[in-house]
Amino acid sequence: MALKIQPLSDRVLIEPMAAEQKTASGLYIPDTAKEKPQQGKVVAVGNGKKDYDMTVKVGDTVLYGKYSGTELKLDGSEYLMMREDDILAIV
Amino acid sequence: MALKIQPLSDRVLIEPMAAEQKTASGLYIPDTAKEKPQQGKVVAVGNGKKDYDMTVKVGDTVLYGKYSGTELKLDGSEYLMMREDDILAIV
Amino acid sequence: MALKIQPLSDRVLIEPMAAEQKTASGLYIPDTAKEKPQQGKVVAVGNGKKDYDMTVKVGDTVLYGKYSGTELKLDGSEYLMMREDDILAIV
Amino acid sequence: MALKIQPLSDRVLIEPMAAEQKTASGLYIPDTAKEKPQQGKVVAVGNGKKDYDMTVKVGDTVLYGKYSGTELKLDGSEYLMMREDDILAIV
Amino acid sequence: MALKIQPLSDRVLIEPMAAEQKTASGLYIPDTAKEKPQQGKVVAVGNGKKDYDMTVKVGDTVLYGKYSGTELKLDGSEYLMMREDDILAIV
Amino acid sequence: MALKIQPLSDRVLIEPMAAEQKTASGLYIPDTAKEKPQQGKVVAVGNGKKDYDMTVKVGDTVLYGKYSGTELKLDGSEYLMMREDDILAIV
Amino acid sequence: MALKIQPLSDRVLIEPMAAEQKTASGLYIPDTAKEKPQQGKVVAVGNGKKDYDMTVKVGDTVLYGKYSGTELKLDGSEYLMMREDDILAIV
Structure with missing residues (x-):
């Protein structure tokens, strides 16, 4: 499904990944963040x-x-809107 | 009805949508914001x-x-005046 | 009566309107602001x-x-001195 | 008497007027400021x-x-030293 | 093992050294920091x-x-992500 | 005695005058500052x-x-080191 | 012994002098700072x-x-790492 949403300014819309997911680099989120994923996929980017x-x-x-970010719910899924400067790294 | 109002500077006047409304992208406002809509239509823009x-x-x-924003009542309707930087996205 | 007063910098001198007044656009001030008008007429502008x-x-x-602004009394009337950035809109 | 004092930077030295004084524009200081004058004459200006x-x-x-400002006593009189940006208007 | 991670902006990913390690310059971390190393190796640098x-x-x-920095766990090891300005020196 | 001291940046080294001293302009320090002089002589200036x-x-x-400033003792005398912007005026 | 350490940015590494030391200008540290020296020798400078x-x-x-500064211990000696702007003067 394509989201029709245009983040303003330097904002990025992110679809958080479940805590047990693992990226290509094998990176895991810290233990202390079990209840809230800290890894996600970029679904929309501001200009x-x-x-x-x-x-x-x-x-x-x-x-x-x-x-980081403001939670937004869309068709039952949770998204996060944050400024790019709140993103730590691309993995 | 056309509003004769010119927001100053980088301000935007917004007519908030009811919480149960849905945009073309199917975006819903978060559950935690039931009592206050977080989606609206732009009715006037500063220069x-x-x-x-x-x-x-x-x-x-x-x-x-x-x-976000300052509430203004006009002919019985509620409006919000906020700086554009407080707007998260166009949907 | 013409006021001989020159606001400094980006300041504006405003004569507040009574709460029951209405502009050409039909704009009313919010209920929560009954005791203090939020609409006024510009009487002097800084450079x-x-x-x-x-x-x-x-x-x-x-x-x-x-x-917003600092109250000043002049010949029995109340005025407000504020920076232009504190003004929300021209109506 | 001429004061031999050179305010630094954007500072202004002001001789406060008594609360009952009135300028050419008929401007009075607010009631709430009876005990401390808010009108004065500029006696020295920074560069x-x-x-x-x-x-x-x-x-x-x-x-x-x-x-606003810092109080300074000179030959028995009180003066105020403040930055020009703390001055609201010239009357 | 090569980490596939690109820190954003002015961020640096650091692999902390154990407290008992010693650099070529013979520099030790302070006593008060025994439980948390303050020396590390740079493993990834932002643009x-x-x-x-x-x-x-x-x-x-x-x-x-x-x-300084945000802790990230990767394949069982702890890393620190921080802005370069939080780094005191290269040893 | 010539002080061999070079203040850094926009700093100024000041030798405070006794509270009962009087400048050429006849300026006195305020009563409320009896215990600490607010007038001094510049002895060194930053670049x-x-x-x-x-x-x-x-x-x-x-x-x-x-x-204002940081106190420094030198051969039994007290000095003040402050940024020039903390100096109100030259008298 | 030459220290192999390169302070980052506008930082300076300082070897604090004992409180009873005296510079060429005869400058002493204030009484209130007996337990912690406020005078030191620069041992490394950032770019x-x-x-x-x-x-x-x-x-x-x-x-x-x-x-001012962050304490670092090196081969048994204490050093201070601080930004140059925290240095008051060269003596």
Whole structure:
């Protein structure tokens, strides 16, 4: 399903992965974050700002801090909207 | 009815949608926000700032944070005035 | 009566309207602001700053936040002095 | 008496007027400020900053916020030293 | 093992060294930090920001503050993700 | 005695004057500052910063806020090290 | 012994002097700082930042605030790592 949503400015919409998932790099989320996944897939990316170009692309798997972003529910699934600067890394 | 109101600077006037509404993308607002809609329609847009051009246009449906903006009542309807940077996405 | 007062920098002097007043756009102030008007007429405008040009003009009717500005009494009337960025919109 | 004092940067030295004084524009200070005048005469002006030119001149009557500035006593009189940005208007 | 992880912006991924380790310069971590190493090896480096070029390189041994960074577990090992500005020195 | 000390950046080293001293302009320090002089003589001046040139010179008598600066003792005398922006005026 | 350590950015590594030491200028540290020296010798200097060039050099004797910097132990000696802006003066 394609989401018709355009994040504003330097924001990124992320679909969190379940805590037991594992990326290609074998990266696991920390034990202390069991109840809340810290890894997700980018599903929509903003256009950046006048002096800030976006780095992540739709489809990237990213790591982010435990309390980052605003939760949004869409057709029963949870998403996270956060600023790109809250994303730690692409894995 | 056309509103004769010109938001200043990077502000946007929004007509909030009822919590049970659904956009074309099927996006719902989070359960925890039942009592206060987080989706609305843009009814007026400021002219931006010297180093900031506006992105949203009148008629856009937008998502915004639960506590964003200042409430204004007009002819019995509630509106929200907020800075564009408080808008999360166009849906 | 013409006021001989020159606001400094990006400041604006506003004569608040009574809470029961209504603008051409039919805009009312919110119920929660009954005791303090949030709509007023611009009576004096500063010259702006090096990188900020003023938008409002003398005679404009403006909306502003409930706790914005500094109160000044002049010949028995109350005025509000605030920075233009505290003004929400021209109505 | 001419004061031999050069305020630094964007500072202004002000001689506060008594609360019962009235300017040419008929402006009175607010009732809530009876015990501390909010109107004064500029007696010395700094040279500004690299990107800030001064607006007020010696001899100007100015309005300022109730808690603005640092008090200085000179030959028995009280003066206020404040940054120009704390001055609300020239009256 | 090569980690497939790309830190974002000015971030650096660090593999902390055990507290009893010693660098070529003979530098020890402070006594008060026994339970948490403050020395580590850089394993991945971000691309910097528009006005900030990265200094550290993969393989560098670095010193950092005791509470710097976000912990990430990968295949059983602990890593730290921090901004380069939180790194004190290369040793 | 010539002090061999070079203040860094926009800092100024000041030798505080006794509270009962009086400058050429006849300026006295406020009553509330009896126990701590607020007037002093500049004994050393930093080289400024990339976008900030120093205004005060060695030998200037300056006024400063009561809690400004860091105290330094030298051969039994007290000095104050402060940033030039904490100096109110040259008298 | 030469320390193989490269401070990052605008940081400086300092070897604190004992409280009873005295510089060429005869400068003593304040009484209130007996238990912690505020004078030291620069042993390593960072490369500065894009818009900030370093002023202090290895070998300089510097003054600094009592709570400035991060302590690092090296071969039994205590060092302080601080940003150059925390250094008050070269003596």
